[in-house]
Amino acid sequence: MDLFESTRKGEKDKRYQPLADRVRPKTLDEFIGQEHILGPGKILQEAILSDQLMSMIFWGPPGTGKTTLAYIIAAETNSDFFALSAVTSGVSEVRKILERARLNLRLNKRTILFIDEIHRFNKAQQDALLHEVEDGTILLIGATTENPSFEVISPLLSRCRVFKLNPLSETELKQIIERALQQDVELRRLAVQLDEDACVLIVHLANSDARVALNALEMAVKLAQRKRDDGVHVTRADVEQAFQQRALFYDKKGDYHYDTISAFIKSIRGSDPDAAVYWMARMIEAGEDPKFIARRMIILASEDIGNADPLALVIATAGFTAVDYIGMPEGRIVLSQVATYLASAPKSNAAFLAIEKALQEVKSTELESVPLHLRNAPTPLMEQLGYGKDYKYAHSYEDHFVEQNYLPEKLKDKIFYHPTDIGSEKMIKERLEKLWPKRKNSAKKEKTE
Template sequence: MNKPLAERLRPAKLEDYLSQQHLVGPNGSLQQALKVGIIPSLILWGPPGIGKTTLASIISKESNRPFYTLSAINSGVKDVREVIDKAKQSGGLFTQKNPILFIDEIHRFSKSQQDSLLGAVEKGWVTLIGATTENPSFEVIPALLSRCQVYILKPFSKEDLIKLLRRAISEDDIINKKSVTLKETEALLRLSGGDARKLLNIFELVVTTESTTSVEITNEMVLSKVQQNTVLYDKTGDQHYDIISAFIKSIRGSDPNGAVYWLARMIEGGEDVKFIARRLIISASEDIGNANPTALVIANNCFQAVTTIGYPESRIILSQCVTYLASSAKSNASYKAIGKAQQLVKQTGDLPVPLNLRNAPTQLMKEIGYGETYKYAHDYKGNFVEEEFLPDEIKGTTFYSPGESARETTIRKELKNKWGLKYNY
């Protein structure tokens, strides 16, 4: 049986590796590391189908090191220890030729599994290369993360992907048996979502299922072929970004039915439970905010619960949280407020802190007026006294404008009573 096109085109040399010039170009950090032969343990972070596995394999070949690979989906602590034992036998302590241990989807490793790697990485028995589509700051334990360099792989550009298609036409022994013309590429690029592996799989399907020896690729042709074979493109991770987008927009749009449907799609596709729960925390603050502050509490508790429980029971907790958030009152006022404040900071720079708000830990600071006129709110009726909390250059600027929900209407009235016409409430 033939290997998939993506596997057949997998580059074996760094010079054939597509994109990521900030890492593999003449002045790239990985290129420089390979030249001197000192490869640090590292985490490759980037979207699906960007070439993380390929890059790890090339690093191993070009540095002439033994290469061991594990997938976090089906490997446990026992598997990790067995591979480390093999690596210790094939490499030498404190040498530049210690083996490379590649772990795909390292974000799926539990804390205990990641802990089992620490000793081997620290003592130099292996050089760890982990691949992840998730932010390693959240998914890799601090002790392991501190021992690794994090390299961010950028999404492929449109030009990169078209170049990859042309490489398939000219270099692949199966594809070039036919005369293939790329008349239109928009459908291929859209369906692949920037995933090179998916792009090549779709392209191979379209070309090989065509009965003629002369194939002209058009958008209409690609869409008709893919629609007849939709099951091939509904696997874990293939629609990762589109589905999470539909999921969040359903919650924002107050449709619990749409939200729970997209939740089910992610669950059935094997999506990481923590990935879903983290998005719920963000949505609770960005889309609901002070219209219902309890939403953030529930979303955070949901994250803690599903992290502890895992599948399949966590689907129930996720469903409860999703339907609650979707049914809740909505407000993006807090989200807009920080955006306005950050934009003004970029425009105005480091404005001086007003003297009344400055800390005065030394006698000199007290003598020059630090904190001298500050009014302690709790000394006044209602725990409030009008004070200036912004630099003079931007005083009176309104960043937070409460929304129209019942709760935020109350907040607006209270703020207006306190501040009068100072702010635009």
């Protein structure tokens, strides 16, 4: 079987398919949810029905119908359809499909390329799509759980329409479960009965994810089937056990996801490189997006290290770029280098506290005008009004510094940034206290208060 036979839509032996695949909607009429784009007269519904499609990106939480919509579009428009996962595919697979798409174009047949988790493609992989998307050789449909503004390169994003898919409501999830019970051949053969409180629990624990709901239902049915000989009666206890046996200890939208990234960040902040790489390994092994980890380290480099080691931000940013370019699994080495450097670096949150204090000042006090001597004076009239008058140009003075007021009059003695005595920030503190003696006095005052 070649690449195209394995990636095109095709019939599989349904005995081996999970319930979520067996009951996947085939038409727009069967699709549940996303009324804001698929309801009567809405933009995507009209585009599909009129066959006036553009390349697009579906952005939304897991289990909201991104993949299903791509398959429906392919079926409704009678296009040659290829599906790739960005996790397991690379540029070579993309190029083979693009070659087939060029042939289809000569035969007046449209080619749809669906890329699941497109945010996992690095810049080079996304670049490979640009020309064919622009000239219409392929109609690209990307699916992502991450904000495409951050994860998809600008040239590709500008050539696609982004559709935001919303989390499914409890009513919609219940409809999906009921539809599965009514239409799935296997569940009908077993004459499955689902208690109302069991259905409510599935809806609640699935947390808007249709795939999770259907997988839990399927497992609960198997548990109920093993326990009883007189039909399959699924109870709340079966559902509780089904969710426990799923053992999804790392769900990207669940508490454990946030607990793990929290442990990772706190380990770096606490200067423990061993704990940092351990928690990072847990995330990598669970399939966490490496760029999510890299972004969090960029934030930490400024918030928790700051000017105590200015290189921390440079290294964290370079790490993100490197991971974006090379992808996984090699990206794990870059992430480890950055994490261990940040964990071992001196720490300071002075920059973070400075902006927080300044923002609080702006929000809580009346805003004063910019002092005249700091204003720009591009015209003679502005000069006559005193704009820029008495401004002292720092480079005209010894050591390129001259003391003058840069804040509004009522705030002229206000200090927002208090550098620490840690790392490089100690030199910054000493320099600022030499230039601005009031800073030294302010520091002494704070210690006595």
